[in-house]
Amino acid sequence: MKAIETHDLSKRYGKTEVVAPLSLTVPAGMVFGYLGPNGAGKTTTIRMLSGVLTPSGGTGTVAGAPLSDPDAVKARIGYANQAASVYGDLTVAENLRFKAALYLAPAEVEGAVNDTLERLSLGPWRNYLAGRLSGGWRQRLSIGTAIVHGPSVLFLDEPTAGLDPVARRDLWDAIYGLTALGTTVFVTTHYMDEAERCQEVALISGGKILAQGTPEQLRSGLAGVRYALQAGDLNAALHAARQMRGVEGAWIIGDEVRITAKGREVEGELSRLGTLRAVPANLEDVFVSYARAGGRA
Ligand SMILES: Nc1ncnc2c1ncn2[C@@H]1O[C@H](COP(=O)(O)OP(=O)(O)OP(=O)(O)O)[C@@H](O)[C@H]1O
Structure with a gap:
């Protein structure tokens, strides 16, 4: 079944x-990452x-409701953004109750609040003022009000x-927990390590999808080879690598120079700069590669 089409x-x-x-097609029950600058x-x-927001063109369905019927869509989806929109002067349970009462029949509210406290492990904070929660737990409550x-x-x-x-790692564990009951999570992020945790991702730039698939599919479909180079003078190694024909890109990450090359021909020349090893592609490599191909470095 499709959650979004x-x-x-x-x-x-x-x-x-x-x-x-x-x-765009997003299958139901997965964590789908929407990744872009x-x-x-x-x-x-x-x-x-x-x-x-009313589209300028096109059609779609979300959770089975057509986008042409925004009220039906709103009733079937939840939305939380980085601003962690919760009321600081209400307790955790009061925040949830307030939101639940907007959508549910009075008899359903308390059960929904308790379910949400449990799904997000918020039970111990039930009577805490939301304004006193740490950033991670406030964000978790914000997600609670959305579900x-x-x-x-x-x-x-x-x-x-x-x-x-x-807090990021804990929140991701909670996000995964939500899919156990069949909820589809559509999440945007700038963090490549978080994108690696998604079951499927779409890479977007300039309003266009550059690629879509599982992180593994995207990584394995990438052309070229990647290296990590250790050297005494990282800056000198970086500049030397960038001058070489066959090197597509080089940048410093931590105490290494990371290099993308068209093929293995340049390996001998690179290894004269320091200790060189081949490394697997990550999603950042995929993103840079597609962004370049699309004319946006
Ligand atoms: N109401 C608006 N009027 C005009 N341009 C807008 C409006 N809203 C957004 N934009 C422009 O649309 C583009 C996309 O914005 P959007 O906020 O969707 O990007 P984003 O990928 O979410 O970025 P970020 O990661 O910074 O949140 C931007 O160039 C932005 O300036």
Whole structure:
């Protein structure tokens, strides 16, 4: 079953096409990553798919509801963004109850609140003021308010922005937990390590999808070879590598120079600069490669 399906969905402001005709299919029950640089059109796409922004063209269905019926879409989806929209002067349970009461019959509210507390491990914080929660737990509550009415598709717009690495990891565990009951999670992120955790990703740039597939499919489909180079003078090694024919790109990561080359011919020349080893491609390599091919380095 498809959780999201669009045909040529687009958005323009005046003459500027912010989202080019987008035909996207997201299977139900997975964590789907929407990955792209600032201004790529991620938030605009999410807002159209959530029924809060009217598309300029195209059609689509989300959780079985047509985008032409935004109220039906809104009733079936949840939406949380990086701003962690919760009321600081209400407790965790009160925040959930407030949101649930907007959508559910009075008799259903308390059960929905308790389910949500359990699904997100928020039980111990039930009577805590939301304003006193740490950033990670506040964001978790924000996700709770987005799922308390039982949507089958959840949109998360950069949910981990500004969180520390431990809070990010914990939040991702919670996001995964949501798919256990069949919720589809459509999440945007800038972080490549988070994209690796998605079951499927779409890479977008300039409002267009550059590639879509599982992280493994995208990595294995990449041309060229990649190396990590250790050298005494990293800057000198970086500049020397960049001068070589056959080297497509080089940059410093930590205490190594990471190099993308067209093929293995350049290996001998590179190994004269320091200790060289071949390394597997990651999603960042995939993204850079597609962005270059699309004319946007
Ligand atoms: N209301 C608007 N009027 C005109 N242009 C807009 C409007 N909203 C967004 N844009 C432009 O559309 C483009 C895409 O914006 P969008 O917020 O969707 O990108 P994004 O991928 O979510 O970026 P970020 O990662 O920075 O949040 C940007 O160039 C932005 O300036």
